[in-house]
Amino acid sequence: MAEFNYMAEPITDYSELKEHSSNAESDRCIPSCMEMYIMSLQKSFCDELAAIEGRQFTVDKWTRPANSDGSPGGGGITCILQDGQVFEKAGVNISVVHGTLSKAAIQQMKSTGKEIFGDSVPFTAMGISSVIHPINPFVPTVHFNYRYFEIPGDKKYWWFGGGTDLTPTYLNREDATHFHTTLKGACDKHDKEYYPKFKKWCDEYFYVKHRGESRGVGGIFFDDLNYVSAEEALSFVKSCGNAVIPAYIPIVKKHKDDKYTEEEVQWRLLRRGRYVEFNLVIDRGTKFGLHTENVRIESVLMSLPLTARWEYMHEPGARESELLEVLRNPVQWCSE
Numbered sequence: 173m174a175e176f177n178y179m180a181e182p183i184t185d186y187s188e189l190k191e192h193s194s195n196a197e198s199d200r201c202i203p204s205c206m207e208m209y210i211m212s213l214q215k216s217f218c219d220e221l222a223a224i225e226g227r228q229f230t231v232d233k234w235t236r237p238a239n240s241d242g243s244p245g246g247g248g249i250t251c252i253l254q255d256g257q258v259f260e261k262a263g264v265n266i267s268v269v270h271g272t273l274s275k276a277a278i279q280q281m282k283s284t285g286k287e288i289f290g291d292s293v294p295f296t297a298m299g300i301s302s303v304i305h306p307i308n309p310f311v312p313t314v315h316f317n318y319r320y321f322e323i324p325g326d327k328k329y330w331w332f333g334g335g336t337d338l339t340p341t342y343l344n345r346e347d348a349t350h351f352h353t354t355l356k357g358a359c360d361k362h363d364k365e366y367y368p369k370f371k372k373w374c375d376e377y378f379y380v381k382h383r384g385e386s387r388g389v390g391g392i393f394f395d396d397l398n399y400v401s402a403e404e405a406l407s408f409v410k411s412c413g414n415a416v417i418p419a420y421i422p423i424v425k426k427h428k429d430d431k432y433t434e435e436e437v438q439w440r441l442l443r444r445g446r447y448v449e450f451n452l453v454i455d456r457g458t459k460f461g462l463h464t465e466n467v468r469i470e471s472v473l474m475s476l477p478l479t480a481r482w483e484y485m486h487e488p489g490a491r492e493s494e495l496l497e498v499l500r501n502p503v504q505w506c507s508e
Contacts (some may be wrong), residue, residue, distance in 0.1 A: 178211040179218055180233040180249045183268040202402045206320045210266045210300035213413045218251050218264050220421050225256045234468060239271050246270045250471050258428050261305045263474040268298040296322045303475040309440040310427040312340035314420045318409050332405045333395035336416055337374055339388030341440040343495040347423045348389045352505035354419035355392050358411040370394045375502040380450050385499040387450045439492055441481035448480050
């Protein structure tokens with residue numbers, strides 16, 4: 173463990189990661205660099221949250237069962253902090269998975285426009301995924317996910333995807349503006365068109381059609397990023413990942429000690445119910461995980477809160493309705 177500073181020992185042998193990440197000619201350079209980056213980001217984010225909570229994360233390193241052909245299936249590192257004083261549930265998960273796409277997973281990916289051929293398609297996927305559900309209703313939930321997907325072969329097929337988004341219980345326009353401005357700064361380092369494009373994509377992706385509202389106040393979301401070089405795509409992903417802490421942690425520190433009422437807690441539980449609806453009914457990442465061979469269900473469903481509520485025909489008050497208005501009509505939080 174002395175060689176690196178991660179939450180646990182890497183999934184891939186660390187000496188192999190160092191060797192391939194430093195060799196631009198290696199066909200494993202990009203995935204090795206990505207694996208090292210997501211482990212570093214996991215460590216940095218967990219350290220920030222643990223310092224606020226005053227308690228360390230539980231670290232669960234797991235190994236995925238071998239594939240049906242006997243090849244290694246990969247694994248992951250799930251870091252969980254729950255039932256805290258600040259965070260009801262905070263999860264930061266990384267995974268590095270090797271396998272064969274199931275027919276259901278192939279069909280699900282084809283439905284999003286990806287050109288996947290054959291019934292038995294090998295793949296490598298790795299990424300970091302985090303959802304933070306705070307206790308205080310005035311501290312918003314945050315989600316981020318950055319991933320790399322590769323289908324090996326004579327003509328390797330690869331792409332990056334991901335995003336970061338904010339889901340408040342009560343609307344705070346200053347917080348939403350800060351969050352979006354920070355993400356825009358990360359995007360603008362690479363392409364001025366990225367933020368407006370990926371902000372719009374985020375608004376559309378996190379729209380809960382059966383409710384007629386967005387999950388939250390958005391952020392950025394992108395997929396199939398392979399129209400620039402792999403090196404530039406990875407650099408962009410790193411910029412986005414590095415923006416998570418400055419975008420979110422100041423908001424947590426600002427509101428974690430705000431006073432709140434039981435009525436406001438009940439509204440938080442209702443909004444958590446909406447969060448669950450999106451993740452289980454709509455989210456493509458959850459669906460892909462559930463359709464993957466030897467899935468680790470605890471990690472796939474890590475994003476769900478400890479508590480949620482569904483109340484028949486709830487009538488929101490004025491402050492609650494202010495949030496709903498923004499969820500039904502997305503706002504431009506910073507100038508493009």
